[in-house]
Amino acid sequence: MSSADTTVEPDAVEAAEVPVVDERREALLASLVEALGDAVVGSHIRPLDDLWVRVDREAWPTAAATLKDMGFTFFDYLSAIDWLPSPYGRDMDAQEDLVVSGAEPKVPGPVEQGYAGGDTRFQVIGRLYSIPDALGVHLKTDLPDDDLRVGSWTPHFRGANWHERECFEMFGVEFTGHPNLVKLYLPADFQGHPLRKDFPLLSRRVRPWPGIVDVEPMPGRDDNEEGDGE
Amino acid sequence: MPKSVSKLLNLSRKYSIWAYQWGLACCAIEMGAAFASPRYDVMRLGVIPFPATPRQADLVVIAGTVTDKLAPAVLRLYEQMPDPKYVISMGSCANCGGPYWDSYSVTKGVDQIIPVDVYVPGCPPRPEALLEGIVLLQERIANEDMSARWKGDPIVVG
Amino acid sequence: MTDLSERDQMAYIAARAADARVNIDLETEGMTLNLGPQHPATHGTLRIVAKLDGEQIISAEPIPGYMHRGYEKLTEVRTYPQITALVNRIDWLGSFANEVPFILAAEKLMDVEAPPRAQHIRTILFELARIANISLFLGDFGLQLGALTMGFYAFRDREHVLNQIESATGGRFHPNFDRIGGLKDDLPKGWIADTKRAMVKLRDLCDETQTLMVGNEIFQARTRGIGVIPADVALSYGLSGANLRGSGVDWDLRRDACPPGLVYDKVDWKVWTHPDGDCFARTWVRLQETREATLIVDQLLDSIPAGPVMAKVPRIIKVPAGEAYVETENPLGAMGYYVVSKGDLVPFRVKIRTPSFNNISIVPWVAKGVYVPDLVAILGSLYFILGDIDR
Numbered sequence: 001m002s003s004a005d006t007t008v009e010p011d012a013v014e015a016a017e018v019p020v021v022d023e024r025r026e027a028l029l030a031s032l033v034e035a036l037g038d039a040v041v042g043s044h045i046r047p048l049d050d051l052w053v054r055v056d057r058e059a060w061p062t063a064a065a066t067l068k069d070m071g072f073t074f075f076d077y078l079s080a081i082d083w084l085p086s087p088y089g090r091d092m093d094a095q096e097d098l099v100v101s102g103a104e105p106k107v108p109g110p111v112e113q114g115y116a117g118g119d120t121r122f123q124v125i126g127r128l129y130s131i132p133d134a135l136g137v138h139l140k141t142d143l144p145d146d147d148l149r150v151g152s153w154t155p156h157f158r159g160a161n162w163h164e165r166e167c168f169e170m171f172g173v174e175f176t177g178h179p180n181l182v183k184l185y186l187p188a189d190f191q192g193h194p195l196r197k198d199f200p201l202l203s204r205r206v207r208p209w210p211g212i213v214d215v216e217p218m219p220g221r222d223d224n225e226e227g228d229g230e
Numbered sequence: 231m232p233k234s235v236s237k238l239l240n241l242s243r244k245y246s247i248w249a250y251q252w253g254l255a256c257c258a259i260e261m262g263a264a265f266a267s268p269r270y271d272v273m274r275l276g277v278i279p280f281p282a283t284p285r286q287a288d289l290v291v292i293a294g295t296v297t298d299k300l301a302p303a304v305l306r307l308y309e310q311m312p313d314p315k316y317v318i319s320m321g322s323c324a325n326c327g328g329p330y331w332d333s334y335s336v337t338k339g340v341d342q343i344i345p346v347d348v349y350v351p352g353c354p355p356r357p358e359a360l361l362e363g364i365v366l367l368q369e370r371i372a373n374e375d376m377s378a379r380w381k382g383d384p385i386v387v388g
Numbered sequence: 389m390t391d392l393s394e395r396d397q398m399a400y401i402a403a404r405a406a407d408a409r410v411n412i413d414l415e416t417e418g419m420t421l422n423l424g425p426q427h428p429a430t431h432g433t434l435r436i437v438a439k440l441d442g443e444q445i446i447s448a449e450p451i452p453g454y455m456h457r458g459y460e461k462l463t464e465v466r467t468y469p470q471i472t473a474l475v476n477r478i479d480w481l482g483s484f485a486n487e488v489p490f491i492l493a494a495e496k497l498m499d500v501e502a503p504p505r506a507q508h509i510r511t512i513l514f515e516l517a518r519i520a521n522i523s524l525f526l527g528d529f530g531l532q533l534g535a536l537t538m539g540f541y542a543f544r545d546r547e548h549v550l551n552q553i554e555s556a557t558g559g560r561f562h563p564n565f566d567r568i569g570g571l572k573d574d575l576p577k578g579w580i581a582d583t584k585r586a587m588v589k590l591r592d593l594c595d596e597t598q599t600l601m602v603g604n605e606i607f608q609a610r611t612r613g614i615g616v617i618p619a620d621v622a623l624s625y626g627l628s629g630a631n632l633r634g635s636g637v638d639w640d641l642r643r644d645a646c647p648p649g650l651v652y653d654k655v656d657w658k659v660w661t662h663p664d665g666d667c668f669a670r671t672w673v674r675l676q677e678t679r680e681a682t683l684i685v686d687q688l689l690d691s692i693p694a695g696p697v698m699a700k701v702p703r704i705i706k707v708p709a710g711e712a713y714v715e716t717e718n719p720l721g722a723m724g725y726y727v728v729s730k731g732d733l734v735p736f737r738v739k740i741r742t743p744s745f746n747n748i749s750i751v752p753w754v755a756k757g758v759y760v761p762d763l764v765a766i767l768g769s770l771y772f773i774l775g776d777i778d779r
Contacts, residue, residue: 049496050713075626076715077741081728086464114711114728125726125739127713131623131639138713159626162749170460185453185778186335187299194334194461201465203332254433255455255775256480256561259524267543300433300454303425329474332465333458354561 020047024135028070029053032137035066042140044115052115054140060124061151061177063139067128068156072137075157076127078164080143080171083111084121084197118142124150124173126160143173152177170195236376243288243314244371245276247364250287252307254294257321257354261293264357275364284310289367291360295323295330296337308344316371318363319346322353329353393613400444400757418446421760425454431528431767432774436751438763445763448755450748455778463738468494468568468705471738476562478742479776482521482719484513484553487566490738492649493714493727494568497707502649505695506570511650512688513553513565514716515681516583519590520549521719522678525771526597529671532768533610538601545593548586555579568705570698580689587682594679602668602675611667615754615766618665625753626746629721630677631770634670636663641717650716655687667769674771706733720744720776740779744772 025045032053033040039059044052055063111121120142129136143150152175153160164175165184172193175181183190192199249272253261264270265279272279281287284307296304308317319340322328327338340346347370350363424435433454439446459478463471475490476483488510495502502510527542550560556575557563565572601607617627619635632639640659642652660676662669709731715724721743728737747770755763 052711073620073623075624075746076722076724077626077726077739077746079726079739081737081739085730112730114709127726127741131637131644134644136713136715156624157626158621158624158753159746159749162745183453185299185456187453190335194458197464199334199461201332201334201461203327203338204465256477256483258432259481260561263543263547266540267547268540269544269547295455295457297454297456299456300425303454329477330457330462333462335456335458356560 022047022049024133025051028135028137031070032063032066035070036063039063042117050136050138052138052140054117054123054142057141057143057150060139060141061153061156064126064128064153064156067137067139070130071132072128072130072135074129074131075153075159076129076136078124078126078153078160078167080122080124080167080173080195081114082122082171082195082197083113083118085111086197121145122148122171122173124167126153128157148172149174149176151175154178169193172196237372239376240372240374244368247277247289247316247368248281248287249277249279249289249291250281250284250311251279252290252292252304254292254296254300255321255323257293257323260354260357261291261320261360264360267357270357270361272361272364275361275368277364284308285312287311288314289316289318291318291320292324292340293320293354295328296340296343297335298337299335301337301343304340305343314376316347316367317344318348318350318360318367320350320352320360320363321355322351325349325351396757423763431772434748434772434774434777436763436767438755438760440760443759445755445758445760448751448763450751452745452748452774452777455774457775457779459740459779460738463735463740465734467733468707468735471735472566473562473564475740476564477775478740478779479521479718479720479723479744479773480561481524481773482517483559483562484517484557484565485521485716485718486723487564488514488650489647489714489716489718489723490725490727491566491568492647492716493712493725494705494707494729495649496647496712496714497710497727497729498568498701498705499708500569500699500701502570502699503696504651504693506697506699507649507651508688508692509556509571509575509697510566511652512583512685512692513556513563514650515685515688516549516553518681518719519678519685520546520553522674522681523549523590523593525674526593526601526671526678529768529771530601530607532764533607535601535604535607538597541593541596541600545589548589552579552583552586555582567698567701568707569701570696572698574697580692583689584686587685590682591679594675594682597675602672608668610761610765611671611769612664614667614762615758615769616664616666617750617754621750621753622665625750627721627750628743628746629717629719630670630673631721631747633659633661634673635665636661641715641722645715647714647716651688652684654691655684657684657687667765670769670771704733706731707735715741718743720771720773721747723776742776742779744774744776745779748772748777 022045029043036059039056041056042054122143123140126139127136152164164178167173168181169183169186170193265272319325324340327336330336348363348367350359352359419440421438421440425433435451436448438448472487475486478486523542523546527539530538554560556579557565617635619637622632622635638661643659646652657680660673662673707729709729711728713724713726715722723743724741726739727735730736
């Protein structure tokens, strides 16, 4: 891996004529592809900022072990993303919101994933960091809807223990090989997985938020100088 | 109870409150500033914030967000306090759920679990606001009729 | 590396052997002690279930969740300015510090840069939040170990910092001052001179803490050699901040990976580490960091550039689609926000990486074989805020 230099180079990004090439991250991606082979199914680099790599579900623990050998010994976090657009819209139900912000009415769109692509509704995302090189890498993996299971990172990174427990109770993702996969935050009799998009916030169902504009305009003014929700 | 005796009892009670601090979240720091810092000293009102056990406390100040997981513990600690007991709900989280009014795990106000005497609004309320709440509570105690509290249904333990 | 030193292990075995000869019918094993959720020593509602053997802990398991407010779900239904107001309350002692990574992530997605004056003031407020947070730690740690005076001194001197934050932002706590593209308002008149005076008082507090507490024999006996965390275990658990620097790892996000939006590269300052990895090391590092923070604030106050405090951003903020992660060196450790946006008023998903979550997950490992009062010292030195663990 190349030598460590700081990642703060704001001037280089401004020069839009020459596309910026982030050599360190490209080299890291190349060595990952070399180590994991076909398991790397997608990637994305934001130059001088970050690297996203999507791997196969079976290769999820191996990817962690490989990165750990490469010097990424700091465990940052592990969580999941549910890419289903919320069937409840943004829960901003008032008429004024549509007028002020020009928002579209609530029609949930298709499931669209973010960086490094994806094919499924649920994706597990984890981040590892290398302190000597000051480089971080985001790892993502797809989970099929009917089989929300993936290998655990706890043999390689002990900090993943609690993160995986939280992911389990919030999304319903099972981590095979986890020593103690029980609820972490929620009381024992809580039903449902709260961070899934189809879990409603009942207070907002019962009483919708009154809206962004809740300040009367000054007399004589008819536009929305005050109302921007700050 | 003759009025003068009642007045004397109430006077002595209101200036010697022992407050049990049920400090949960950010409001706990403001409560700590009110109770422990030399600037917003609460001991000048006669409130001693030292009991670490509810069994010896008159007043509990619930400062911070009450979650559904914690609610049974709040009820249990309230029941452990001996009568006459008072509750001050401090901060908007304890009053009504506050900024987390739509969360799936927050109890929308501690008055859903225990009866509250004084509500102190704010997020977090300044220590002076908490002191005003305590002064209001003292006025309430001063106007109380002790005998009326003991009339009524007998207290059954167990 | 073993948890107990050789000497301690032999002493324990010898004691058990002696016990077995004398107390054949007394059962000294397997008592379960419940620390919390309401306990003076647990900074909030953390519950620790400890299985004891006499006074030694066989296993200690923290049970978080008594302050779980569901932040990540709430961010999916709030606009960016509303989230800024809400997010203050995660680490409720250094509140401004919680807003900063979130705003920086949103600015990264919007490709907006705050003007230099705003960046400068943002850094000053960030360091003031750090001082407010850690000075309470210094007082509170003394309280937990039985030194009540330190608590009062810390609360008294912290008022100076809170005064300054209040006069600049309007709120002693939860300032809600950061905005995408800059800050809400400019500094009031006379703020710079007042803050310099406050920094002098804070340095006096640091010196007082040094003599009263850190140099105290009893304090050192209670914290030296207790709760040793080696560096590789710390990295594997994801410890950050002073906990990691107290184990000898020289890593500070302000120096090594400073995100654009904060101006640490313009200041001359030092990162403090300590090789021991015990409670004393972590406390010592935090004390030095507080003093260093006052020096940073002094340098920054002398060099605030003139100019506007807010860049040109639209009234109704819609952040373009994308994903961004920004991590900063918050008072408790490394805090980061992973913002997934789909071009809407409201983010799609925000993952909040809080430092105390990882810091406390090490408690089961570090509390094996430790005495109960030492557990209090370890918890205090790991320094967590419940809102940070539970979000």
